[in-house]
Amino acid sequence: EDKVVQSPLSLVVHEGDTVTLNCSYEVTNFRSLLWYKQEKKAPTFLFMLTSSGIEKKSGRLSSILDKKELFSILNITATQTGDSAVYLCAVLPTSGTYKYIFGTGTRLKVLA
């Protein structure tokens, strides 16, 4: 059965800290891996990764995919209280159905 596992489940840090969130997957016929940030309501898109070893970067956030070891990490440097959210990882298989498989998320709390 296809699955996506995120770790840690929750994390509390202080402003200025650097955090690394993990996403491992077991999916038949991998197509792409996506990261989302979910605050109060809807998830917002952060990154999509399809190729191994190529880092995607946006400001203080960056992400990389390892297709051999079947995982991805999301790094956040110099964290701010506004980074507090649930970070979701999702994998899209190539089955043609466009059915995304989501992990349970990592709940990040950044203290001032």
Added chain:
Amino acid sequence: EADIYQTPRYLVIGTGKKITLECSQTMGHDKMYWYQQDPGMELHLIHYSYGVNSTEKGDLSSESTVSRIRTEHFPLTLESARPSHTSQYLCASSEPHRGEQYFGPGTRLTVT
């Protein structure tokens, strides 16, 4: 910025009522999705659509139904609401041949 809308945002209804949750997007996306998410839990796909007159059930068994008569509109209907339907319902859409999904703000449903 993604333009995907859901109404109502909050709904409290009694057991046995019929309800329709509305979802509309103005991006012309062919693919649309309904997810159910309980607090602190992962998103579960309950319905998806590849285009007009195309609907499929997702992985999570659901007593709801959907329709896709117009590209921009993907309503979800519960014929007879039960307390077990209490949850957050998220609608999403995605572009053809692209991976990222855009989510609506969600409907938080409480069935008493």
